[in-house]
Amino acid sequence: MNFxxxxxxxxxxxxGIIGKGFDEDVVYRVSRSLAQYLEAKKIVVGFDARQTSKxxxxxxxxxxxxxxxxxxxxxxxxxxxxxxxxxxxxxCAGIEVTASHNPLEYxxxxxxxxxxxxxxxxxxxxxxxxxxxxxxWLDRKKGGYKNISQEARSKxxxxxxxxxxxxxxxxxxxxxxxxxxxxxxxxGKIIKKLHFKNRKIIFYEFLNQPDPNFPKGIPxxxxxxxxELTGNLVKQKKADFGVAFDGDFDRCFFFDKDGKFVPGExxxxxxxxxxxxxxxxxxxxxxxxxxxxxxxxxKNNRGIGILSKTGHSHFKALMRKYDAIYGGEISAHHYFxxxxxxDSGMIAFLLMLDFLGKSDKTLGGLINERIAxxxxxxxxxxxxxxxxxxxxxxxxxxxxxxxxEKIDGVxxxxxxWRFNIRKSNTEPLIRLNIESNESYQIxxxxxxxxxxxxxxxxx
Numbered sequence: 001m002n003f004x005x006x007x008x009x010x011x012x013x014x015x016g017i018i019g020k021g022f023d024e025d026v027v028y029r030v031s032r033s034l035a036q037y038l039e040a041k042k043i044v045v046g047f048d049a050r051q052t053s054k055x056x057x058x059x060x061x062x063x064x065x066x067x068x069x070x071x072x073x074x075x076x077x078x079x080x081x082x083x084x085x086x087x088x089x090x091x092c093a094g095i096e097v098t099a100s101h102n103p104l105e106y107x108x109x110x111x112x113x114x115x116x117x118x119x120x121x122x123x124x125x126x127x128x129x130x131x132x133x134x135x136x137w138l139d140r141k142k143g144g145y146k147n148i149s150q151e152a153r154s155k156x157x158x159x160x161x162x163x164x165x166x167x168x169x170x171x172x173x174x175x176x177x178x179x180x181x182x183x184x185x186x187x188g189k190i191i192k193k194l195h196f197k198n199r200k201i202i203f204y205e206f207l208n209q210p211d212p213n214f215p216k217g218i219p220x221x222x223x224x225x226x227x228e229l230t231g232n233l234v235k236q237k238k239a240d241f242g243v244a245f246d247g248d249f250d251r252c253f254f255f256d257k258d259g260k261f262v263p264g265e266x267x268x269x270x271x272x273x274x275x276x277x278x279x280x281x282x283x284x285x286x287x288x289x290x291x292x293x294x295x296x297x298x299k300n301n302r303g304i305g306i307l308s309k310t311g312h313s314h315f316k317a318l319m320r321k322y323d324a325i326y327g328g329e330i331s332a333h334h335y336f337x338x339x340x341x342x343d344s345g346m347i348a349f350l351l352m353l354d355f356l357g358k359s360d361k362t363l364g365g366l367i368n369e370r371i372a373x374x375x376x377x378x379x380x381x382x383x384x385x386x387x388x389x390x391x392x393x394x395x396x397x398x399x400x401x402x403x404x405e406k407i408d409g410v411x412x413x414x415x416x417w418r419f420n421i422r423k424s425n426t427e428p429l430i431r432l433n434i435e436s437n438e439s440y441q442i443x444x445x446x447x448x449x450x451x452x453x454x455x456x457x458x459x
Contacts, residue, residue: 001133004029009129010107011121015099016110018052022107026132028395031063031095032110033131034075036138037124040092042070044085046077047097048182048248049210052107053360056097060109061145064095068140075149076210078249083116083342084156086340089148096250098182101220110248117320118338125277150357157189159339164350166198168357173202174373175242175255176349177230180218183249184208184348201353204237206230219246221253231259241356241363243349251332252345254352256364263378265290265435266367268328269297271348274355277302277330285318285327285335289420289433293374294328309408318339330379330433375440377447381414382430384458387423392428393457394421394450417442419450430454 006026008016014030016022035043043064047053049297054076059171061071069092074085079096086094099106111128120281121127176182191203205215217226220242234242234255240256254262272284272294283304286294291307298305308327312335315327319341327335334348335341354362384390387409395410402412409422409431419434432450436442 001175003134006129006133009125012311013108013110015106015107019109027056027059028063028081029132029135029381030109031060032067032137032276033128034093035064035067035069037131038093038113040069042091044082044091044094046074046082049076049212050099051212053097056107060097063141067143069143071143071145073149074145074152076182078186079110080250080342080346081156082150083112083340084159085114085152086116087340088155091121096248097124101216101218101246101250103387116342118316121313121397123330153186153189155424157193160346160350161193164345164354166354166357169200169297170357171200172357173236173237173239175204175237175239177206178242179207179245180207180209180211180214181219181245181247181249182210183245184210184382191246206233212255217296221246227261231255235259245345249345250343252349256367257362258364261281262367264330264332265293265376268330269293269370270355271334271351274351276303279325283322283324286314287329287362288405288411289330290312290376292418292437293370307407312343355431355432357393374437375443377433377443380432384428384430387428387430390454390457391421391423393397417446
């Protein structure tokens with residue numbers, strides 16, 4: 001096969017614009033290279049709801065089989081269903097064809113190795129990229145193919161439901177927005193089984209039919225217009241809370257009964273508390289962007305907290321190293337020891353459902369208490385000409401007068417406020433998070449100050 005430079009390898013996966021760097025040839029090369037590099041006997045292949053995903057999955061399967069590996073196909077499924085199948089069927093690797101929350105013109109490949117462990121992005125992904133570009137294939141007997149979609153989903157549903165008992169009598173009304181992504185069919189199976197455990201829960205499912213045209217917009221719950229849609233649905237149905245999934249449902253986002261979006265840092269704290277109430281002295285992994293609320297909850301519940309750089313490969317490595325029961329990123333990736341140390345939007349949803357069903361407080365009540373105690377700015381993005389210059393200038397200014405931590409970007413801690421500043425890996429952006437342990441007025445004041453400095457340093 002002729003040499004082809006492939007530029008769509010990212011920090012953790014393969015992703016690009018269809019027809020402009022990402023196409024059938026790239027999918028074939030990468031999938032065959034993954035199978036050959038890992039010397040895989042069998043590989044799970046799944047795909048999301050996008051127009052091109054099924055075709056790309058067929059091409060990926062062809063590449064895997066041409067490398068001499070067997071394909072276990074799980075059909076349209078979430079990324080976490082791929083993680084589950086890799087473990088449930090002792091596969092050597094998994095491929096999910098998905099662009100998750102990216103615009104329509106994108107698609108990509110999420111790949112894992114045995115145990116659904118992430119590929120090392122400094123060695124393994126580079127080796128696979130090199131092999132993909134040169135296309136030097138070994139001559140192998142063609143692998144086989146088996147569709148395991150029904151069995152894989154059944155095992156997955158049982159697995160995620162094992163995280164909750166739902167043993168409460170409190171009636172709950174819940175809005176679930178699947179965004180016309182891959183979540184709908186899987187959620188339907190979960191709700192059907194869930195009702196055998198608790199019939200007090202009423203679900204209002206919206207956009208639960210997969211639709212590659214995404215008539216209500218790309219399933220990205222971080223977009224303001226999508227948040228308004230889910231928030232309005234919660235208010236219309238007078239629901240207790242709402243949840244919205246992204247395209248491959250490895251992330252979910254929550255809304256209180258007033259339709260207000262719940263910031264991710266407070267969700268991490270609630271889920272950490274849910275685990276620590278049952279398992280004292282357990283380890284929680286969390287990211288360094290906003291930490292004081294999470295650290296307060298961990299301390300008050302006798303947990304052990306460990307900071308991790310953002311990104312699934314970093315989190316999963318530390319989850320395994322410390323056998324952490326739970327890990328949470330404020331970007332809505334939630335990791336679970338008993339789900340193969342992998343992230344799952346569906347488990348996060350079920351845990352929140354169980355937690356609120358057993359609490360005498362509403363989601364809004366719980367969150368507002370934490371916001372009052374530890375207010376934060378949310379992540380603010382600044383488009384700048386020279387991100388490195390700004391990071392250096394900010395560090396030089398604040399290092400002499402603060403506690404400095406450099407796990408992810410740079411964090412500066414003071415007596416009653418703290419901020420983290422980091423640059424985007426893919427765009428000319430600086431990302432800023434500010435928090436306080438006293439008042440939102442402090443957050444606002446410091447935000448104005450840091451914003452002014454960023455603009456000055458960018459001159």
